[in-house]
Amino acid sequence: MPDSKLPGSSPHGGSPAAPGAGGVPREEVFLRACRGESVPYTPLWIMRQAGRYLPEYRALKDQYDFLTLCKTPELATEVTLQPIRKLGVDAAILFSDILVPLEPMGVGLRFDPGPILSHGIDNEAAIDALLPVDVEESCGFVMDAIRLLRKELAGVAPLIGFAGGPFTLAAYLVDGPKKPAKGGGFDAVVRMAFQRPDLLERLMSHLTTVTADYLSAQIRAGAQAVQIFESWGGILGPREFSRFALPFVQEVIRRLPKDRGPVIYFVLNGGHLLNLLDDSGADVIGIDWRTPLDEARRRLGNRLALQGNLDPRALYAPPERLRQHVDDILQRATGGHVFNLGHGILPDTPVESAQALVEFVHTLSRTGIEER
């Protein structure tokens, strides 16, 4: 099913940021930026770059449901490659969902279109009933997709694997099948943190093992970098984050294979937590659109690379204003920098805007780097 007609050496036409510029192999630019090494231009990828804004994704989605796409290696591979062909981004990220490991724990999962869990894990008995997970066996389709993708992507772009942060998985599990609240939600897991910290720690401990195993398997299968999505970490104040989220993600990262590539840790809405993240064990910290990168750098220190942080809604602006927004972010970035949105790309984003974004980031960063 994967169409191996990937773009050749120049996926974005006549861009002055043509891959391989400056003698750095195209596949290496993203990985070097993650490590804070010098790069010929700022690499970028886009959270949810494989998704509904692409007509070729919607065509597949008309034929297959979301979980079938995730669980069929050939389909997941095809979807993962779509934005590489269409946009010429500098890294591919496996098409999957952070909740995939919940099913083998014994929690039913469907999507309509957001995730709906079969039941909440909000008491001692439910926590103790969660199953241990043999990730190679129960999530083998993920590792198969990674192996397929590495073949397809050789010489073109590195492959990022991913998982949800253990606290974020806990937020979904404790909440269970509840209806969403506008702009809010996930009170249940924070309530557990205050009311029964012992229970939440027990749940976190189980999720830490599963997440470490899951990411390790992805790395062994060929993922050259991994991102940990802490999508709900920002609902915690610093004191609770330090107790219920950070130590567990640190443990996940400690347990990864020694020869791993970069680890990116992205805490959505985590501006108030940045001064805690230098210690997470990750190599790159993802910043959402709320905190300007220069401010993020001040609060995080100079050691780690940053990823981000264009407001996804800026892709609705006309090209000239989009260019200004991109330029502003590049001007504020110091040290290692991987360009990305500050949250996932929205489903009705015009594809041409995403393409223009790639062009702007490559062009403006190359100019900027030459001027420095």
Place this chain on the structure above:
Amino acid sequence: MPDSKLPGSSPHGGSPAAPGAGGVPREEVFLRACRGESVPYTPLWIMRQAGRYLPEYRALKDQYDFLTLCKTPELATEVTLQPIRKLGVDAAILFSDILVPLEPMGVGLRFDPGPILSHGIDNEAAIDALLPVDVEESCGFVMDAIRLLRKELAGVAPLIGFAGGPFTLAAYLVDGPKKPAKGGGFDAVVRMAFQRPDLLERLMSHLTTVTADYLSAQIRAGAQAVQIFESWGGILGPREFSRFALPFVQEVIRRLPKDRGPVIYFVLNGGHLLNLLDDSGADVIGIDWRTPLDEARRRLGNRLALQGNLDPRALYAPPERLRQHVDDILQRATGGHVFNLGHGILPDTPVESAQALVEFVHTLSRTGIEER
């Protein structure tokens, strides 16, 4: 309908922070703290203190729907007084909803249980069709409730009026009757900010007039302080907040009567905006639970008072741990400080926890102040 059996001089029993301590009239403590003046103990009120966690509120809610409670001055008065009787908080806040002024603009509104608008104001024609509002006429029930409340509360507690921030009203209006997204939402107004800034500014301008008129009328009717709830300001990055939210709230505050009491500006999830808020024109900045008060003080400067910021979910903790959380906040507070939660109290919060909170804040702050 209002039951005038308000607590006497000691609503919280044998608390050492008995009202009137230190020679400051009980009704003055909150207002003095807002102005950064010395107080015998830290005053507190609780966002959504009149609401579903109180059995006496639920009893009324069984008889009347939410908007009827808001629109009937005697009922709104009764509901407003309930937490004064039950908890002994240091200020009353008018029972109403920030969306009440939408109906006279021509937008249908119902609650089930969250707000559902009749249509979205997401295009030029819809914005131009919004009606001017004579607040005294169309929201007269609010002013009537305020006049009733001032009589009931004389010598007991000051009365806070409130409105939504113009940007927050815009977020609801542009979004319209859409279904909520878990943990997200309100992309439409941000999209408009990027795509059609001229349109959003036109909408903001109308909302600024309505909000200034509405708060001015509340102040003339007797509100001794007002809070502006910018519940969705935190979805904007600093650049967009500075253009689409802050100037309009500044204009609202500028247009208030000269002899007004304190203005409190609360930007939920606004930690990344704190360095912009010293200029808002408000006297007190509300801080959500995410940013510790000492950090908030560093970013905001020393001029204004702070309000906040206990995590509402801390009220599920056993009393001894709740006491520690309260103490931690009091220790971090410097300058003028009004204690509050960092967001509205949750519907299933035990009433005893809210009562214990009042006791802890009064007791611990009085001890702390004496020790200093």
